[in-house]
Amino acid sequence: MTPLLEVSGVSKRFGGLQAVSDVSFSLGEREILGLIGPNGAGKTTLFNVVNGVYKADKGTIKFAGEDITNRPPNEVVHLGLARTHQIVKPLQDMTVLENVTVGACFGREYLALQPARKVALEVLERVGLAKSAEMSARSLTIAGKKRLEVARALAAHPKLLLLDEVLAGLNPTEITYMIGIVRDIRDSGISVFMIEHVMQAIMSLSDRLVVLSFGQKLAEGHPEEVARDPQVIEAYLGDPDIAEKLKEND
Amino acid sequence: MILRRPVFWLILVFAALMAFVPLHANNVSMREDLILVAIAIILASNLNLMIGYTGYVNFGHIVFYGLGGYVGLYLATVRSWNLVLAALTAGLVVSLFALALGMGILRLRGAYFALATIGVLQAVQSFVANFDPWGRSTGMYVAFDAYERLGGARHALWTTYFLVIGVMALSMILSLGIKISKFGLGLFAIREDEDAALVLGVNTTVFKAIIYSVSAFLPAVAGALMFYKNGMIDPSIAFEFMLSLEGIVMLMLGGKGTVVGAALGGGLYEKLRSYLLTSPKFSNFQLVIAGGLLLLVVLFAPGGLIGWLYRLVPRARKVIE
Numbered sequence: 001m002t003p004l005l006e007v008s009g010v011s012k013r014f015g016g017l018q019a020v021s022d023v024s025f026s027l028g029e030r031e032i033l034g035l036i037g038p039n040g041a042g043k044t045t046l047f048n049v050v051n052g053v054y055k056a057d058k059g060t061i062k063f064a065g066e067d068i069t070n071r072p073p074n075e076v077v078h079l080g081l082a083r084t085h086q087i088v089k090p091l092q093d094m095t096v097l098e099n100v101t102v103g104a105c106f107g108r109e110y111l112a113l114q115p116a117r118k119v120a121l122e123v124l125e126r127v128g129l130a131k132s133a134e135m136s137a138r139s140l141t142i143a144g145k146k147r148l149e150v151a152r153a154l155a156a157h158p159k160l161l162l163l164d165e166v167l168a169g170l171n172p173t174e175i176t177y178m179i180g181i182v183r184d185i186r187d188s189g190i191s192v193f194m195i196e197h198v199m200q201a202i203m204s205l206s207d208r209l210v211v212l213s214f215g216q217k218l219a220e221g222h223p224e225e226v227a228r229d230p231q232v233i234e235a236y237l238g239d240p241d242i243a244e245k246l247k248e249n250d
Numbered sequence: 251m252i253l254r255r256p257v258f259w260l261i262l263v264f265a266a267l268m269a270f271v272p273l274h275a276n277n278v279s280m281r282e283d284l285i286l287v288a289i290a291i292i293l294a295s296n297l298n299l300m301i302g303y304t305g306y307v308n309f310g311h312i313v314f315y316g317l318g319g320y321v322g323l324y325l326a327t328v329r330s331w332n333l334v335l336a337a338l339t340a341g342l343v344v345s346l347f348a349l350a351l352g353m354g355i356l357r358l359r360g361a362y363f364a365l366a367t368i369g370v371l372q373a374v375q376s377f378v379a380n381f382d383p384w385g386r387s388t389g390m391y392v393a394f395d396a397y398e399r400l401g402g403a404r405h406a407l408w409t410t411y412f413l414v415i416g417v418m419a420l421s422m423i424l425s426l427g428i429k430i431s432k433f434g435l436g437l438f439a440i441r442e443d444e445d446a447a448l449v450l451g452v453n454t455t456v457f458k459a460i461i462y463s464v465s466a467f468l469p470a471v472a473g474a475l476m477f478y479k480n481g482m483i484d485p486s487i488a489f490e491f492m493l494s495l496e497g498i499v500m501l502m503l504g505g506k507g508t509v510v511g512a513a514l515g516g517g518l519y520e521k522l523r524s525y526l527l528t529s530p531k532f533s534n535f536q537l538v539i540a541g542g543l544l545l546l547v548v549l550f551a552p553g554g555l556i557g558w559l560y561r562l563v564p565r566a567r568k569v570i571e
Contacts, residue, residue: 051449053445053448072448073448073449073451074448074452074454077449077450077451078451090442090443090446091438091442091443091446094438094439098435101435102435102439102447102450102452103450103451105435105436105451106451106452107451112432113431113435116432152450156450156451
């Protein structure tokens with residue numbers, strides 16, 4: 001089976017900083033792939049290169065059989081690759097419903113206004129924001145804004161969703177809720193590629209993990225294997241027994 | 251559907267009143283007052299498409315009005331075209347000019363775009379002031395016999411008045427139509443956060459260039475009609491930077507981003523200005539007032555009159571768009 005997303009040899013440099021260097025990996029249909037690594041490892045930059053916000057200096061990115069290397073973000077969404085932002089970017093002075101309608105209008109199906117609004121309402125229901133539909137996006141809490149990010153991306157009816165730290169800044173109840181949303185997304189047939197620092201969540205959600213450090217891929221594989229990898233422990237986790245500890249809590 | 255919007259019918263009634271009242275009273279000075287109000291509404295409404303809808307401040311919006319005046323006057327007098335055809339052609343030519351220009355300068359954002367629009371205004375003014383076919387700095391005049399084709403001067407002035415009112419109504423309907431469309435939703439997304447809009451799938455480059463071009467069309471048509479009515483044009487009155495700035499004041503006063511606000515601000519400001527200009531006490535004082543007004547609005551009512559109404563009566567949002 002050909003993978004849904006295939007990243008090969010991608011590099012990105014900002015002046016003197018090699019943010020991403022020669023990273024390759026692939027992601028299959030209905031898979032949740034986790035991306036972890038210390039702060040500044042290049043995780044968000046990698047996302048930005050994949051969805052076309054930044055141009056790759058080297059390497060190719062294939063999505064659903066098409067070469068999307070250096071295609072602009074708006075075209076990448078039409079092909080079915082949507083994303084959320086780590087630092088939320090709500091359309092502040094528009095309502096929550098309008099925010100999500102934008103996602104549906106200009107997403108994969110390029111829906112007309114009326115059907116887009118219908119899709120938006122369904123998606124808001126799914127992420128638990130239906131009650132806030134008529135509120136302005138500005139007035140949402142941080143947890144609400146994170147959900148709005150997910151809702152807007154979902155409204156595009158993507159095949160693959162890139163989630164950039166959707167759990168960061170949430171309290172334990174909100175985290176549990178968001179994990180449920182991510183599972184629900186995968187169960188509906190959408191693949192997920194997610195950056196996360198909340199280890200317990202990422203270990204239990206991911207089918208596989210990719211670890212980045214200083215722009216390079218340090219490890220890749222099943223979450224438990226990765227958590228035992230001495231290099232990963234040294235660079236990021238810091239605790240050789242973390243896999244066992246997280247399992248106990250689960 | 252636009253027909254289901256109360257504001258649509260409000261616009262039609264308003265335009266009908268504007269056309270009918272001076273005609274019924276057969277009052278020429280009232281007509282001359284109202285044509286200025288209509289021009290102000292046209293300029294403010296179309297400027298609103300850029301500032302209020304897309305979030306791009308255009309300081310040189312008047313360039314479309316002036317260029318339209320030049321192209322229209324040239325076609326209607328030197329080339330002896332029919333006035334309506336000349337005005338529409340002027341609109342089209344200026345729109346295409348804006349489209350080409352927009353592809354370039356809309357790569358700039360925020361203050362840099364605003365600065366570029368001032369540059370465009372100055373550059374066009376200098377060009378026209380040195381352009382032989384358009385009479386360089388002395389400009390062009392409408393030969394009196396040009397009015398004969400419209401049944402004499404008296405008739406021609408009424409005809410242009412009704413045409414300007416028509417353009418005013420179209421400007422407001424255009425604003426409303428865009429506001430309730432998918433295209434408008436994309437523009438609003440750009441206004442709120444251009445990077446987010448791009449990631450959500452809005453082709454920001456194309457959207458911005460189209461709206462810049464659209465916002466040029468009706469002001470150019472109005473310019474052609476207005477300068478034809480006035481009988482002359484020259485670079486300093488066609489490209490008056492002050493009028494560009496006053497357009498922004500009108501928009502802020504009424505409430506940017508709303509159809510009614512742009513029109514209300516345009517109308518009110520023009521009334522105020524003509525009072526100040528003609529009153530012996532305040533003559534030449536209107537820019538001081540304009541500046542003060544802008545300051546007050548930006549500080550205390552950033553949503554303008556309509557924004558203030560929305561805060562007072564939240565339900566008004568559904569009716570007054």
